[in-house]
Amino acid sequence: MDNQELLYHYFSNSLTSEQEILFQNLLETDAKFKAQFEFEKDLKEAVKSHETDNLKAKLQEVESGINSKQKKSIFNYSNLAIAASIAVLIGWFGYSTFFSTNYTSLYEDNYNEYPNTVFTITRSEDQNSLEREAFVAYEAKNYQTALNTFEVLSEESPKDYIRFYKAQSYLGLEDNEKAKTLFKQITKEHQNFVAESTWYLALIAIKEKDKTQARTYLENLVVNYDYNKDKAQELLEALN
Incomplete structure (x- = not known):
């Protein structure tokens, strides 16, 4: 070489x-x-x-x-x-750097790991659970450990947010296909985290340079949800 x-x-x-x-x-x-x-x-x-x-x-x-x-x-x-x-x-x-859409920049400028909003991590002994272990790993960005633990939890727990954070862990590991599959399941089967999952599906579509699919997700956000509505509108304009 x-x-x-x-x-x-x-x-x-x-x-x-x-x-x-x-x-x-x-x-x-x-x-x-x-x-x-x-x-x-x-x-x-x-x-x-x-x-x-x-x-x-x-x-x-x-x-x-x-x-x-x-x-x-x-x-x-x-x-x-x-x-x-x-x-x-x-x-x-x-x-595309000069004359078309810079998908990489759009993705990197808008992607952020979703914060842990569902499980309060404390030091008390009674919180020493498998779920705590999963979210401790997630917050530390130890995505593989978090994923492994979320996998076990998803088999034991009906909590819909487990699937969402499992998808987030896949994103952290840059396994977009598995993350996408889970986000799609959430949008079809659950009431919680539907808007958030739609947002991340839009970002994955942008990363994959699928403008049509990205616009579909973003338009859905703008019309039906408040979550990241302004950002979704800005991305739609950038994708024109």
């Missing part, structure tokens, strides 16, 4: 564990690679700018920085190389 491909995988968050080791080693031992990485990292920030004027200004700052570094010279970029790097990075972030 050449260095350019390695950088591509880094900026697209797709490095394998072996590639991560190689990447870190190159940063520490290869001055040219490190300089190229720093250049493209700066350029990435410019490309992600939402405003054209800001983007142009940041690109000028990056190019100016490269020109000043040429005097100390680890390596030199020609104007053609700079243009090529810009073109490659624009390709990485996709056409």
Whole structure:
């Protein structure tokens, strides 16, 4: 794998564990690679700018920085190389960065783990229960432990919120398919957490770049519920 491909995988968050080791080693031992990485990292920030004027200004700052570094010279970029790097990075972030929906940003800006609102965690001995264990793990973001415990609880307890927090644990583990299945069951079978489940179904659809399905869930929220109604309206506008 050449260095350019390695950088591509880094900026697209797709490095394998072996590639991560190689990447870190190159940063520490290869001055040219490190300089190229720093250049493209700066350029990435410019490309992600939402405003054209800001983007142009940041690109000028990056190019100016490269020109000043040429005097100390680890390596030199020609104007053609700079243009090529810009073109490659624009390709990485996709056409949608400038002209269409940035699904990743919409998801990351709106996703938050749902707080524990149903079980008060205390230190008293009489609260030392399986349910307490599950929510202690959940609040600590130990999602696998929480999930394992919620699994047991869901077999023993009719409480509808167990299924909801089980779905949240799957989200924390980035298992969107299993989370989605549970959220859908909640919207069909339960009165509690229906609006909240609909919200998270919308976010999953956004993450999966399913605009039609996302809009369906968001429109349902705006029309039928108060939960995150304003945020749902903002997301609908962003998805237009």
